[in-house]
Amino acid sequence: MPPNHQPSTECVASPLGELHLSRESSIARVSQVELDSVKLGVEGWASLSAGIGSQRNLQEYFQEATASDEDSHLVEFSDALQTVAKALRQVAESKARSLEETTEWKRKYELEVIRCHQLRQLLALKTSGDERQDEKSKTVVDEQQDSESSGGASSPPSSGNGVCCSREGICSQQVIRQQSFRNSSPDSEDWNDRKISSEKASFHLAWGCSGRSNRRHKHDVVSFESGNITTAVRSNKQITLKWDSPPKSVFILTKPNSVSVAKMCKEMVRWLKDVKNVRVFVEKNVKKELVEDDPYYSCLQACEKDEELTLLHTKIDIVITLGGDGTVLWAANLFKGPVPPLVSFSMGSLGFMTPFQSDRYQECLETVMKGPVFITLRHRLHCRIIRNKDNGGTEPEVEDHLVLNEVSIDRGMSSYLTNLECYCDNLYVTCVQGDGLILSTPSGSTAYSLAAGGSMVHPQVPGILFTPICPHSLSFRPLILPEHVTLRVQIPINSRGQAWASFDGKDRRQISAGDALIVHMSAWPVPAACDDESTHDFLRSVREGLHWNLRKSQSFDGPREQ
Numbered sequence: 035m036p037p038n039h040q041p042s043t044e045c046v047a048s049p050l051g052e053l054h055l056s057r058e059s060s061i062a063r064v065s066q067v068e069l070d071s072v073k074l075g076v077e078g079w080a081s082l083s084a085g086i087g088s089q090r091n092l093q094e095y096f097q098e099a100t101a102s103d104e105d106s107h108l109v110e111f112s113d114a115l116q117t118v119a120k121a122l123r124q125v126a127e128s129k130a131r132s133l134e135e136t137t138e139w140k141r142k143y144e145l146e147v148i149r150c151h152q153l154r155q156l157l158a159l160k161t162s163g164d165e166r167q168d169e170k171s172k173t174v175v176d177e178q179q180d181s182e183s184s185g186g187a188s189s190p191p192s193s194g195n196g197v198c199c200s201r202e203g204i205c206s207q208q209v210i211r212q213q214s215f216r217n218s219s220p221d222s223e224d225w226n227d228r229k230i231s232s233e234k235a236s237f238h239l240a241w242g243c244s245g246r247s248n249r250r251h252k253h254d255v256v257s258f259e260s261g262n263i264t265t266a267v268r269s270n271k272q273i274t275l276k277w278d279s280p281p282k283s284v285f286i287l288t289k290p291n292s293v294s295v296a297k298m299c300k301e302m303v304r305w306l307k308d309v310k311n312v313r314v315f316v317e318k319n320v321k322k323e324l325v326e327d328d329p330y331y332s333c334l335q336a337c338e339k340d341e342e343l344t345l346l347h348t349k350i351d352i353v354i355t356l357g358g359d360g361t362v363l364w365a366a367n368l369f370k371g372p373v374p375p376l377v378s379f380s381m382g383s384l385g386f387m388t389p390f391q392s393d394r395y396q397e398c399l400e401t402v403m404k405g406p407v408f409i410t411l412r413h414r415l416h417c418r419i420i421r422n423k424d425n426g427g428t429e430p431e432v433e434d435h436l437v438l439n440e441v442s443i444d445r446g447m448s449s450y451l452t453n454l455e456c457y458c459d460n461l462y463v464t465c466v467q468g469d470g471l472i473l474s475t476p477s478g479s480t481a482y483s484l485a486a487g488g489s490m491v492h493p494q495v496p497g498i499l500f501t502p503i504c505p506h507s508l509s510f511r512p513l514i515l516p517e518h519v520t521l522r523v524q525i526p527i528n529s530r531g532q533a534w535a536s537f538d539g540k541d542r543r544q545i546s547a548g549d550a551l552i553v554h555m556s557a558w559p560v561p562a563a564c565d566d567e568s569t570h571d572f573l574r575s576v577r578e579g580l581h582w583n584l585r586k587s588q589s590f591d592g593p594r595e596q
């Protein structure tokens with residue numbers, strides 16, 4: 035304030051203050067200000083000029099007034115920016131939501147198309163009246179039911195009519211009664227209780243999305259006839275694959291840079307071609323190496339163009355892998371749709387998913403090619419990255435991946451905590467603050483998810499594992515969600531850092547603020563042939579591969595229970 039001047043507050047401050055307000059207020063307010071300014075300004079200006087006295091004081095006064103005016107404008111500007119940022123965030127979120135819905139509808143549409151196609155085929159077979167043909171077209175579901183009814187755990191099922199329960203099993207229709215109940219006479223109290231219970235209200239159960247019924251589920255798993263809920267005889271013991279005609283083509287995939295694998299590959303190719311008379315496919319770089327070594331191998335087939343890979347499943351009867359689990363993952367990744375049956379030989383260190391011994395390859399392949407053979411349906415996850423285009427990156431807006439093990443989202447090189455908002459079927463679940471998150475299949479439960487503290491899950495238990503990586507929280511336990519859910523992981527627009535997604539430990543992709551990753555169970559599992567039987571193979575891998583619960587036995591001598 036200039037010295038020697040005591041202006042009335044009304045006189046000087048009022049016109050400036052009112053001018054500031056007038057920008058955001060109404061025109062009426064501006065008019066009022068103008069009137070006030072004229073009235074007060076004239077009076078005030080006279081006393082102000084008298085009081086200021088010098089030109090220097092006048093300059094100082096105006097500089098001070100302008101600075102406070104600028105401050106208030108900055109505040110106003112930052113408020114406006116925040117409003118714009120909020121609006122942009124809402125737009126990005128709703129865009130991700132609608133893209134996710136589109137994805138879901140597309141998936142449902144594709145499944146429906148497949149289902150219709152299968153129904154049409156079945157119908158065509160039925161109308162042709164060819165009973166034998168009809169029998170052949172039975173799906174794996176029927177095989178499952180056969181397997182259940184035959185009841186054998188480790189012998190392949192026969193296709194005859196079985197009884198409803200296995201030899202040593204409990205029939206679900208048989209009510210287990212207490213001793214006292216068995217001995218009770220019809221007019222005892224227990225009997226009356228039964229009469230009362232038979233008059234209980236009836237009800238109805240339904241399965242499937244939006245209340246649409248799913249008859250297969252009802253007949254396979256749960257029955258609710260007469261109001262009594264009973265689970266089926268036994269959930270399936272094992273899925274069996276039977277060949278309708280002998281397999282004629284195999285695709286051999288090999289771990290690179292391994293002398294023992296290359297040697298085994300050559301030997302296997304000769305046996306398959308010369309003895310079994312089947313067509314053998316290999317990867318094009320493998321063919322090149324083999325032909326350089328021996329021109330005999332020029333008879334091998336290879337996909338020369340990438341487009342041919344997309345149709346591979348239409349040409350191949352069996353996929354063989356020679357390597358470790360990484361080679362199985364590699365094989366699964368080549369098939370972006372249906373996968374032919376997979377026979378994996380253990381030529382790596384751990385070999386969790388490679389049950390067959392390479393030194394017994396002829397015997398193993400004979401058995402598989404003859405059938406029937408037990409298979410484990412290893413489910414995969416379909417992962418879709420949806421990018422926020424406002425980030426201005428060059429990556430595609432939508433990118434799809436199929437994983438057999440897991441998709442992991444981590445903080446990469448960033449030193450900040452990840453900030454991952456997770457939704458399950460559009461319901462907010464939690465925000466992962468830590469090193470990251472693993473969304474795993476049951477097959478992948480023994481890989482990275484296990485290292486992050488997730489449970490080991492038998493590959494045929496349907497579900498999606500939700501395992502945090504080093505969460506900075508005391509109560510974040512891993513979850514297993516049902517297989518039918520759709521998960522969405524979103525990087526909030528105001529996140530400090532970015533995240534990285536890896537698909538089966540490969541194809542790392544950066545995920546930025548506003549991007550989303552949508553994950554659901556894929557319709558195309560990997561049918562992996564078992565050496566023994568699914569559960570036996572799994573438990574053997576857990577015990578022998580991971581040395582699960584290995585501990586020296588406690589000695590016999592020592593204190594005992596009295």
Ligand SMILES: NC(=O)c1ccc[n+]([C@@H]2O[C@H](COP(=O)([O-])OP(=O)(O)OC[C@H]3O[C@@H](n4cnc5c(N)ncnc54)[C@H](O)[C@@H]3O)[C@@H](O)[C@H]2O)c1
Pocket residue numbers: 358359360361363382383384385386387439440477478479480481482483485537538539
């Ligand atoms: N901290 C960890 O344990 C960790 C870290 C990164 C990746 N991984 C795993 O490695 C996998 C990629 O495998 P790779 O062979 O290409 O890479 P790799 O050569 O680095 O081998 C990783 C190890 O994981 C084992 N493995 C892979 N899948 C498995 C499964 N389903 N069950 C049990 N063990 C399994 C392999 O046998 C191998 O020993 C990823 O999918 C991920 O699950 C684990």
Ligand SMILES: Nc1ncnc2c1ncn2[C@@H]1O[C@H](COP(=O)(O)OP(=O)(O)OP(=O)(O)O)[C@@H](O)[C@H]1O
Pocket residue numbers: 287288289290317357358359360361362363364381382383384385386
């Ligand atoms: N055909 C292939 N082409 C290119 N890379 C492959 C191929 N097969 C496997 N790989 C890669 O080679 C790496 C090692 O393979 P794999 O895991 O089978 O062998 P391993 O490490 O000796 O065995 P284990 O996984 O049992 O320890 C993996 O990262 C895998 O992705």
